[in-house]
Amino acid sequence: MTNAAADDPDRAVAFQGAPGANSHLAAIELFPEGLPLPCFDFADAIDAVKDGRAGVAVIPIENSLHGRVADIHFLLPESGLVITGEHFLSIRHALMGTGRLEEVTQAMSHPQALGQCRHWLRAHGISQASYPDTAGAAAHVAALGDPAVAALAPPGAAKLYGLELMATDIADADHNTTRFVVLARGNRQPSGDGPWMTTLIFEVKNVPAALYKALGGFATNGVNMTKLESYQRGGSFAATEFYADVDGRPGEPGLDRALEELGFHAKWLRVLGTYRQARTRG
Numbered sequence: 001m002t003n004a005a006a007d008d009p010d011r012a013v014a015f016q017g018a019p020g021a022n023s024h025l026a027a028i029e030l031f032p033e034g035l036p037l038p039c040f041d042f043a044d045a046i047d048a049v050k051d052g053r054a055g056v057a058v059i060p061i062e063n064s065l066h067g068r069v070a071d072i073h074f075l076l077p078e079s080g081l082v083i084t085g086e087h088f089l090s091i092r093h094a095l096m097g098t099g100r101l102e103e104v105t106q107a108m109s110h111p112q113a114l115g116q117c118r119h120w121l122r123a124h125g126i127s128q129a130s131y132p133d134t135a136g137a138a139a140h141v142a143a144l145g146d147p148a149v150a151a152l153a154p155p156g157a158a159k160l161y162g163l164e165l166m167a168t169d170i171a172d173a174d175h176n177t178t179r180f181v182v183l184a185r186g187n188r189q190p191s192g193d194g195p196w197m198t199t200l201i202f203e204v205k206n207v208p209a210a211l212y213k214a215l216g217g218f219a220t221n222g223v224n225m226t227k228l229e230s231y232q233r234g235g236s237f238a239a240t241e242f243y244a245d246v247d248g249r250p251g252e253p254g255l256d257r258a259l260e261e262l263g264f265h266a267k268w269l270r271v272l273g274t275y276r277q278a279r280t281r282g
Contacts, residue, residue, distance in 0.1 A: 005037035005054065012037045012054035014045040017110075017133035020157035024135065026089045026180045027058045041132065042070050046079045049183055056084070057183045063091070064177045066115045073201060073231050073243045076183065076272055083199050083273025085182035093117050093171050094155040096138060096163040099147025104166065108137040109152035117152060120170045126150075138163060182275070195277045196249040197226070202262060202269040203241045210265065211242070217261030221254040223247060226281040247281065249274040 001019060005012035013034040015023035027036045037054050039045040048054040060069040076083070093113055097104060107114065107121055108129040114121070121128060131137035134153040141151040142161040150166060151157070158165045181199075204210035218225050227245035248255040250271065263269045 005035040014048035014054035014057040018135035020135035081183040091176040094168040096158040097150030101166040103147040202266040214265040217258040
């Protein structure tokens with residue numbers, strides 16, 4: 001898989017995790033003709049695009065059960081890449097191992113997957129052990145050969161790594177879905193039909209009602225904000241930065257006016273990308 005991607009980097013699609021991981025499935029769904037390139041972590045997947053070893057990267061950023069996944073707020077601004085698309089993947093978790101379910105005392109997987117199945121695991125008396133990714137945990141369990149240790153991974157990973165499926169669809173809610181974004185080099189302009197989404201980050205000034213004033217332009221110009229998250233950089237606890245998704249794209253009068261007003265009230269503002277919505281909000 002890595003060699004095929006190296007031979008044709010423009011078609012390579014970088015993702016975090018081992019073959020069979022959910023990010024691998026998302027990459028295949030998004031780019032059926034692409035060449036999946038497994039990477040150790042999110043930073044490695046981003047570096048693959050920056051260095052020209054991949055045309056795009058597919059990165060998970062939020063899950064319907066467990067919230068934020070990747071620290072895209074920190075990784076993307078420093079990378080110079082832009083968001084060019086999004087994708088929603090329905091998540092199916094399965095328990096797999098080398099023995100029987102009754103023998104399992106520990107489940108190994110990515111912390112996000114463990115968190116999404118924590119009630120099921122607790123009900124079956126199975127403890128949790130973190131691993132960098134789901135499919136990698138399956139490969140590790142296969143190599144370990146201990147019937148007391150199982151992996152929590154997509155069902156297809158069982159066949160890929162020669163494990164027995166012990167239980168399927170064990171997430172704590174049926175709506176378990178992860179949102180992925182596509183990252184690419186350059187400032188690609190969106191084309192075609194919408195609806196559109198624009199992702200941005202900004203830092204407010206340290207004055208009373210700073211956030212209220214900064215966001216007022218979206219309300220007065222009728223721009224829907226579908227996501228707003230705060231985060232802090234550097235551990236100072238002094239300055240708060242924000243990540244936001246808003247409907248529309250630059251060039252639309254209402255969004256342009258809202259961004260202009262936000263820029264006036266913020267210390268700085270950066271648009272991370274504009275792309276077609278994979279799922280209409282609202």
